[in-house]
Amino acid sequence: MPRFDNTFNRLRESFPWRRKKEVDTLPSEDLKEEKGVGDGSSATCLENEEKKEEDESDVSSLKSKPPTPSKTDPSMPRFDNTFNRLRESFPWRRKKEVDTLPSEDLKEEKGLGDGSSATCLENEEKKEEDESDVSSLKSKPPTPSKTDPSMPRFDNTFNRLRESIRWRRKKEVDTLPSEDLKEEKGVGDGSSATCLENEEKKEDEESDVSSLKSKPPTPSKTDPSMPRFDNTFNRLRESFPWRRKKEVDTLPSEDLKEEKVTPTFEEYLEIQAFCEATQQLIDREKHLFWETAEANKEAVEKLAADHKALEERVWQTLQQSLSLSSEEASVSALKSAVKAINLEEEQDQLWKQRSQTPPAWRPSEWKKRHDEVLQKLVNGRMDNPSSPTGDQVNQSSIQADIQSMDRQLKDDLQWVVEKVKNCYPPEMDICNFYARQYHQTFKARLRKIVGSVDDEDCSFLLRWVKESYPEILEKPELTSNINTEALGNLLPDELLKPLEEKYLSNQQSDLMIYIDRVLDEAKKEWDQGKEPTRDDGCYASAVAYDVIQFINDIVTSAQKIVRDPHKAQKITSNLTDFMQRYKEFHEDVIKQNKPHSKAFIKANLSCVKQFKDFLVKHDLFLEDVQKNCLPVLTEMKQSAHTYLLTPVHKVLKPHYQKVGTNDWLKKNTFEKLLNSTEEELQQLQGSSQSSYQELIGQLYQEVAEEYVRRLLKGEVKLKDSNQQQKAYETVKENAEKLHELFAEMGSKQDWLKEILTKIAEVLKLQDTPAIQMQIVSLGSAYPDLSEKHISALLKLKANLSKADKKTIKTTVLDILKESHTNAETRAFFSKVEVVGS
Template identity: 75%
Template sequence: LIDREKHLFWETAEANKEAVEKLAADHKALEERVWQTLQQSLSLSSEEEVSALKSAVKAINLEEEQDQLWKQRCQTPPAWRPSEWKKRHDEVLQKLVNGRMDNPSSPTGDQVNQSSIQADIQSMGRQLKKDLQWVVEKVKNCYPPEMDICNFYARQYHQTFSARLRKIADFVLDDKDCSFLLRWVKEFYPGDLMIFIGRVLDEAKKEWDQGKEPTRDDGCYISPVAYDVIQVELYQNFHEDIIKQNKPHSKAFIKANISCVEQFRDFLVDRNLFPEDVRENCLPVLTEMKQSAYTYLLTPVHKILKPHYKKLGTSDWLKKNTFEKLLNSTEEELQQLQGSSQSSYQELIGQLHQEVTEEYVRRLLKGEVKLKDSNQQQKAYETVKENAEKLHELFGSKQDWLKEILTKIAEVLKLQDIPAIQMQIVSLGSAYPDLSREAQTSLFPAISSSLSGGTPRRSQANREI
């Protein structure tokens, strides 16, 4: 169908109306067949149905690619473009999950000793467990890894079941129903979900042990362990083990984990699905995982940049090519850091930008280079200001304050009046309290020595600084 579409609209001067109508009808027929097949995803009973689901998924992805190609063309698309089958796919499966949770087929257990509310909760829970096991065993093999179908279903069931439980909780419950509901929320439900989560995590560990790199999606490493990892400590152990072993493919897994941690953190914070104590317990763990990932990925970068750091703040530093070498090496390392999602990558290189700037300031404030006259002060001012601009441009960072702090230091370097120097350093310390008092004070003798031919007198204002 896509080949016919390309021929009619891209390779022919004027599309034949009858051929277009026939193509539209065939496209509509295929679309209906795809949605019918998707609706059978959780009840596949033969190899033919499994094969049909694989074909339906492939068709959806091809339609998405064709939609993107049409966006790049400057001509009127056919009536069925954009088809947005991926969006419709998600809607169909969401409706499928809602229907199965509204009318669970699993036996409800001992209804004689249960209220209708207890029976409904238990029946939905069993349906959830059964369906998620089916997804892992059957449905997953029909999808490419980048579609992350296991997590998609887990999110849908989690959201649907959570919504049903919240709705039940709005009723006036008797003590037995209330106790049963609380036990489900605190004990049974997390346990059932962990069966699914455990299997996904086991698969991730198996790939790691076999030396395989994680799957890529649009060039980014992805991890199947996302969103619903309630017992996040297990994931942290897996994460730290990857770092500790430091295998050739460790960096790829850590980049995938950074994206996963970001997703899970957003899910915890932005959605009212978890109790406050769960969020309070999980968020520090996720923060630790992110920091350990940053340290693991950025420490080798600083080792490579160290020879260039050593020349900052020295007489060689005022020569343009010295800083250019630092920029070139940093740019090469930025390429090596790619692999996580775009937002995670930007946050990672933003951290590197901050650390490089801190090292720049640290080396500059050691005062190894003495500015002996106003010409050298002006040269130092221009150098720091230019360096700040180029660093900001290289990292494409939104952290304007990093450029501002270097610019303010540059302003201090060109001042000729001692009281003005003192006031500017005080202002610098107030604006950036993380800049140590020792670092602030070291600026003064490095600059003001040029004004008096030697070390200046320590005025009361200087002593206060």
């Protein structure tokens, strides 16, 4: 039955609440009337007595709960009068309206009688008043029923309820208010037939009312002191006879749901419900071939025609897989088509398990046909890509075709992952299926063109196969759905290796052409007498920058394309030849010694430094290339240093000649050497900072070497300890000032100061063992200290006997031989030539 909780809530709110005094005085005459107490028969009294006990238990259970507040005005009239007016408002329907009811069951429920005209007049007068009351209830929307979903909506139910209340007889109206409730409960002078009818209705209604009783009433939100009238409502609910199912089914209400009708096969096709259409055909097929002794020929032919029509629609839908519209219907159609294919596959498997002769369309093999349709779809899209090609003005036909297919591939795989994947079950692995189809399509096309590509197309093709294609598949949204490793290579090794060799050979030739052009441009500027440009005060040459850029770009790109660093390194195998030509140009500049030669050499020093760092720090070269190029660069640096420093030593030579003489020991002649050196250092500036540091470091070492050579020449004889002390102080002071000068100019050669200091310590010491230990310390740090150097150093100490000098020298040499290591050390004394000893 329809729920009317909302209606009841509004009715409850319209019933004024009982005062506590009235509740306490129960049973009053009002409650008697509500309970149907009157002049009925003993049977009726007995029935009322039984209901009274039941009602009292209901009232007690309801009283235990807090009263439901009323939502109306607390000053409204007493409950009795309102309730009586409601009761009196129900029997106002004319006898004529009652007589025209279409059902005899409804007549019995309405209790139709032979009321007088006075009653009809009274009902007519009350009708106008009731209509206004009822309209206020109708103004609120009915609460949807939560019970049987097939029952009619509230509005129609409410109308039928109103009509069912219009059945009061004149006699019943005249006897109000004592006998109304009797009649509601079926008490009165009715015949046994009426009692039987009431008994039948009671059984029907009890089951319907029980579902409503199971839910607690909605509490009122107004005055909490009002008495509960839930019991009264329960009696009201029981007084409204619910329609029997037969009556509901025969009611002409538009709200009643029509019986669901299964669409036909043609209707399923029209709405693209291919799965449902397939299931319908399978059911028909099972009935014709499995459930009947002999299939009807016409039915079989009709089934075959329907099966063919369905198949055509499914393939049409599959052919639109990569061009689905954004509408939900398009996606839904593809989902349904995929489900239909799987249903057909299941039916094929069931037929294989049966011994009967299958129909002509079995096995249908829709899964195989599905793969063929999609393969054809992919081939068609690769033959006629929809994506517009790029700038094809400077592209060959092969390059344009590959680029167009490249774009189509990217768009289609993205679409498969975003849209098509959701239309397939996971076990069909549709993303990998499409990836394999595109992979095979590209593979077949590349095989046809690989033998006819020129040098330019060869580079483009290899770059796409080895670089562009993997980049497409390595996109995050694709890698999570496609197993790229399982796809394999687009080209087999027998086709790929010749392409790679051709490509590497072309890259090697291109590299040598580019770097030779760079060197030719530098020579041209030299011949024209142009001085190199300056960058932050330093002379700069573009040779190293341009050559390094070309090497880096070409070899790095080749590594990505051939995916083999060793093969890519072969591109630089001719770099040694370039370095030799560069060295020849460098030496030619030095040899000609033009006014701008120093500027070119300073710029070349920067280039040599860049080339050396590039060769050592990057893995773009074969090992033999590194070994052959680095010595060439070292020779270029040394020749540049010699060219730039030779004029400096020529200026400093007069000052060198004063070192190790009596004037050097008595007068401060070393200051002149320092001043001249400082002036020359200024003239050496012009190369890059790192190259300049190496240059002045070389000058620092050569000045120190010349200083020691002049000292060990032995022009001064230190006859006593005082002179030796004076020599110690002079050498130490010279070492500190020389180091300070070069350090200010940026030199990092601290070890040169240490050599001069150790020599000064030997001059100061007087104890033989101490002298031995100091010389051993010097020889350990610089293993190129020879016997001649030791003899020349001891010769300066004139107060040592020949025996002491021999002992010291023998001991030191023995110790140095035993402590000799292969550790890398700096060379110094080997460049200090000692004449005699």
